[in-house]
Amino acid sequence: MRWTLAALFGSALVANQALAELTFTVEATKNGVPIPQSEIKLEPFEFGRTRMGGSSPTPAHRRIRRANPTANSNNWCGSVNKTPSTNQIKVIHGTFQHPTCTKRAGVTTYPQAAANWVGIDGDSWSTLLQAGTVCKIDNSTGIVKNEAWWQWVPSAAYTITTMPVAPDDWFEITIETTSTTAAEITLSNLSQGQTYTMNIASGPALARVDADWVVERPYYGLSLASFPTFTDVWFDEAWATRASGSLGILGAKQYQIPGLCASQEWDDQHEVSWSL
Ligand SMILES: *[C@@H]1O[C@H](CO)[C@@H](O)[C@H](O)[C@H]1NC(C)=O
Ligand SMILES: *[C@@H]1O[C@H](CO)[C@@H](O)[C@H](O)[C@H]1NC(C)=O
Numbered sequence: 001m002r003w004t005l006a007a008l009f010g011s012a013l014v015a016n017q018a019l020a021e022l023t024f025t026v027e028a029t030k031n032g033v034p035i036p037q038s039e040i041k042l043e044p045f046e047f048g049r050t051r052m053g054g055s056s057p058t059p060a061h062r063r064i065r066r067a068n069p070t071a072n073s074n075n076w077c078g079s080v081n082k083t084p085s086t087n088q089i090k091v092i093h094g095t096f097q098h099p100t101c102t103k104r105a106g107v108t109t110y111p112q113a114a115a116n117w118v119g120i121d122g123d124s125w126s127t128l129l130q131a132g133t134v135c136k137i138d139n140s141t142g143i144v145k146n147e148a149w150w151q152w153v154p155s156a157a158y159t160i161t162t163m164p165v166a167p168d169d170w171f172e173i174t175i176e177t178t179s180t181t182a183a184e185i186t187l188s189n190l191s192q193g194q195t196y197t198m199n200i201a202s203g204p205a206l207a208r209v210d211a212d213w214v215v216e217r218p219y220y221g222l223s224l225a226s227f228p229t230f231t232d233v234w235f236d237e238a239w240a241t242r243a244s245g246s247l248g249i250l251g252a253k254q255y256q257i258p259g260l261c262a263s264q265e266w267d268d269q270h271e272v273s274w275s276l
Contacts, residue, residue, distance in 0.1 A: 022155040024200040028162075031193040035162075040196075044156040045149075046221045071254045075224060077261035078214035078235070079271045080123045081252035083242055088208035091176045092240040094118035095190070099230040100167040101135035103142045112137040112228040115149075115216040116273075118173040118235070123253075125207035128153040131173050131185045131198075133165050134218065137228055144228075148196070150185050152203040160196055163189070167231070180205045211240040211247050215273040217257055227260045232274045239269055 026042060028035040083089055096116055104112060117132025131150035137143065146165040151157035165171075170190040177183045181203050188195040213235040217227040240247040248268035256262045263273040 022152060022200060023202055024198050026160075026196060026198050028194065028196045030195075035194075039162060041160075041162045042158040043161050044158050046156070071256055072258055073255040074257065075217040075219070076123075076212075076214050076255040077216070077257045077273045078212065078255055078263045079238070079249045079252040079265060080214070080255060081211045081240075081247055081249060082124060083209055083211070083240075083247055085207060085209055087242045087244050088180075089120055089177070089211055089247065090208075090241045090243065091174065092118055092120050092211050093172075093174050094213050094235045094238045095170060095172045096132075096233055096235050098133045098146060098165055098167055098169045098171060099135065099233050101137065101144050101146075101228040101230045103137055103140075104227060104229050107226050108140065109226045110137060110139050111220060111225045113218050113220070113225040114228055114230045115218045116171075116233050117212075117214055117216065118175065118238075119212045119214070120175060120177065120208055120240075121206050121210045122153060122212060123210040125209055126154075127204045127206050128212075129175055129177070129183055129185075129203060129206060130212070130214075131175060131187050133171055135167075135228065135230065136225075148187055150187065150198060152183075152200060154204060160187070163187070163194060163196055165189070172237075177206065177208060180208060211252075213238045213249065213271055214255070215261060215263070217260065227257065227275075229275045232272050234266075235271045235273075237269055238271060 028040050113136040115134040117130045119130030122128030129152045133148050136145045148160045148163040148165050172188045174186040185198040215233050238249050249265045249271050250268040254263045265271050
């Protein structure tokens with residue numbers, strides 16, 4: 001199934017059956033001043049939705065699933081820290097600078113894309129709530145599109161088309177869950193004072209057991225994008241709160257994409273993913 005890429009406007013409560021029944025509201029501010037709803041625009045796109053096997057999509061295509069902490073993946077590069085289901089994640093947080101992306105030498109397939117995000121689940125649990133930025137090179141011109149986006153997998157992804165993103169911009173992501181199916185995503189460009197807040201009332205249930213800080217080689221529809229070359233992505237202030245106690249990056253599983261990307265924990269709140 002292909003989603004209809006109709007533009008959606010944040011002013012309305014968005015409820016589109018075709019988009020896996022996600023309902024959410026959006027508010028935005030610039031330097032603390034509300035941005036009029038008429039100037040807020042989100043556009044759904046097909047992102048990270050891979051082969052629709054059977055009646056429900058399987059998350060296994062998002063990365064290579066392994067039984068042990070061997071940290072190789074075909075599309076995730078970064079930290080995943082796990083908490084037991086008896087002590088669920090409540091909030092996840094991270095800041096990073098949007099990287100400068102360039103065509104990968106010797107690679108002539110497009111798009112080339114790298115998505116930088118903070119999220120909950122998707123590793124040991126199938127649903128995934130994530131928000132971040134992406135750089136995308138559509139063709140050999142090497143022109144880079146930089147965008148902010150969020151997704152509650154397996155529902156559709158949304159580009160926040162009215163939020164400009166530039167290399168080196170600092171972004172802060174906070175995802176606060178109020179239940180397994182309700183959350184508030186706050187995405188800010190710290191440098192320019194733009195903040196977008198999405199309130200989602202009825203997402204696909206999370207387990208809230210994986211805390212993720214990841215640079216992803218994304219799928220667009222059925223196709224795994226090529227991976228561009230990008231400047232180092234440092235996740236700073238990377239922490240999560242749980243029902244009891246916090247969770248950082250210390251000891252987190254480090255996913256690597258062999259030959260393309262590696263990552264390393266720096267200390268409890270810092271991780272770097274770099275292009276190979
Ligand atoms: C190449 O990609 C850029 C950015 O998406 C786009 O503006 C341009 O039209 C594309 N050019 C061709 C020849 O497809
Ligand atoms: C973010 O801040 C930078 C300044 O570092 C600015 O150039 C850029 O336009 C801002 N982007 C957004 C999305 O506000």
